[in-house]
Structure formats: C-alpha cells, structure tokens
Amino acid sequence: MDGKAISKKIQIEIAQEVSQFVEQSGVTPCLAAVLVGDDPASEVYVRNKHRVCERVGIASQMHKLPVSTSEDELLALIAELNTAKDVHGILIQLPLPDNIDTLQVLDAVDPQKDVDAFHPENVGLISQGRPRFLPCTPHGVQQILDRCGIEMSGKHAVIVGRSDIVGKPMAMLLTARDSTRGPQAANATVTLCHSRTQNLAAICKSADVIIAAIGVAGFITADMVKPGAVVIDVGINRTDQGLCGDVDFEPVCEIAGHITPVPGGIGPLTVTMLMYNTLAAAKLISE
Numbered sequence: 001m002d003g004k005a006i007s008k009k010i011q012i013e014i015a016q017e018v019s020q021f022v023e024q025s026g027v028t029p030c031l032a033a034v035l036v037g038d039d040p041a042s043e044v045y046v047r048n049k050h051r052v053c054e055r056v057g058i059a060s061q062m063h064k065l066p067v068s069t070s071e072d073e074l075l076a077l078i079a080e081l082n083t084a085k086d087v088h089g090i091l092i093q094l095p096l097p098d099n100i101d102t103l104q105v106l107d108a109v110d111p112q113k114d115v116d117a118f119h120p121e122n123v124g125l126i127s128q129g130r131p132r133f134l135p136c137t138p139h140g141v142q143q144i145l146d147r148c149g150i151e152m153s154g155k156h157a158v159i160v161g162r163s164d165i166v167g168k169p170m171a172m173l174l175t176a177r178d179s180t181r182g183p184q185a186a187n188a189t190v191t192l193c194h195s196r197t198q199n200l201a202a203i204c205k206s207a208d209v210i211i212a213a214i215g216v217a218g219f220i221t222a223d224m225v226k227p228g229a230v231v232i233d234v235g236i237n238r239t240d241q242g243l244c245g246d247v248d249f250e251p252v253c254e255i256a257g258h259i260t261p262v263p264g265g266i267g268p269l270t271v272t273m274l275m276y277n278t279l280a281a282a283k284l285i286s287e
C-alpha cells in the first residue's frame, strides 16, 4: 500500500478545496507551528509540514523558541496565537522539553484551532461520533485502508498500542458508525492491545487487519499474522540500518494480503491529514 502516492492524491484534492475556499471567502488558511528546543527530528518534521502547506496553498508560520523557554512564556505565545485572526490551526511539535507540562500546554490551545485533535473537548467529540477535527495519524490510516478498497465494516481490527495519539483514537474511528469515507471505512470490531495484553500473538493472528503502533522495531512477526491479513505499520524507529517500522517487513510481506512500508506508508498521510484539518479549521472560523 503506497502511502506516498495516496498522500499525493489527497493533497491534490485538498489543494483544489483550499483554492475554492480562498476564492469564496478571501481567507487563506494558516497553520502556526510552535517548536521549542532544537531536537533535530522535530525540526525535520516541522520543515516537512511547512513544505506540504506550501504545496496545498496553506500559509504557515514557524515559532521557534529556545530550549530555555519557560512554561509561562510558551503559554503566553499560545494565548497570542489563539486570538490571532490570521491563524486558523496551531500545532505544538512534541516532545516538549522536560521542564514543560505537555498536557497543560496542549489544553491551552483553543479547541477550534486544535488541528492535532489533542484537546479533551475534541477527543470527547470524537468519542461521541461527532468529531470537529480528526486525529491525523488514525485518519490517515482510515484513508489508506478505504482508498485501497479494504472494507472495515464487520472486520476484526487488532490495534497494538494504546497511546492518546495513535492507538486510542484509532480505536474510536474504527468503531464509529460512520467516517469521512463512509460507513464501510468504520464499523469494525476492535481489540486494543498494550504491554499487559495476554496472548498477544494469538489475538493478532485472529485479526483481519493489524495496526501496529508500538515503537519497537520488527515487533510484529510473520507467525502473528493470518494469511491474507492487512497489516498497517504506524511505527517509526531509527536503527543503524535506517528508519524501520514495528513490523518485520520482508517475512510479513510474504503472508499479508496488503501491507504498508516504512518509510512511505503512514508517515506522509499523517502530514496530509494535518492539512485537511487546517482547511477545516479555517472554514470553521470563517463560518
């Protein structure tokens, strides 16, 4: 499953919608990214997000703060961005330095500009099946599954990893009654696994679709996969051999019906769905 190609296709769709929106409203959607410290991986992620913004016609701002920034200084910047008329989406690049309380900072973002869908108000709306914004990585997974013709309704999906960013919201999207792609892309029966799960290998082997979001290179091995199953690899792990996912790719490829690679799988879709949310935020504020 080629995440890069699907992502490009979605970006073309978003660019067309952005152009229509700008023409009708006179407003250019704008994403403000906040980066604290100088973590090289975070800098690469933020640069990449700006490049994709440019590609789809979304304006972007970069607020780079030194590692010595205090929590109060960061909260003051967020308060400014919350009220800035020309900013529609706010992205706080994680991880934040240890002296800053991440939850407190994420909670301070105006829920109407919370394009990562991390704010409790937005998480609550997703859990009730009436989302304002969709979480970017899980939404990207749902898009790739549906655009590859994989019907999720009634299927057994096993998600490994229960983080607030990937695993939990993924379970909410797949158990919902409907989705941005229609009911066939949701309505799954979901098993959400984590480090205390017993008989994990057997649970994975019973899955029609496995979604791995663990952060351990090669964790999902061929003996855990049912022949013909769909395997989605969300993991991004840096090893001596370069970037790799949570799935032992070559052997699992032999067994799976469909599989996403790392890199070139879910990563590009995550950034693309952030653009989708920024356009949605601009529409919301301009209503």
Ligand code: NDP
Pocket: 137, 160, 161, 162, 163, 164, 165, 166, 167, 193, 194, 195, 196, 197, 200, 213, 214, 215, 216, 234, 235, 236, 237, 266, 267, 268, 270
């Ligand atoms: P977290 O570290 O927040 O969560 C990892 C989850 O995996 C936890 O729920 C943990 O269980 C579970 N886990 C860890 N070890 C095991 C084990 N041995 N058996 C079963 N479950 C286990 O990670 P994230 O969700 O933030 O990220 C997961 C991966 O996805 C990372 O590699 C990250 O880089 C990548 N990622 C990729 C994105 C993309 O765009 N492609 C976006 C976001 C993340 P427990 O809760 O019990 O500790």
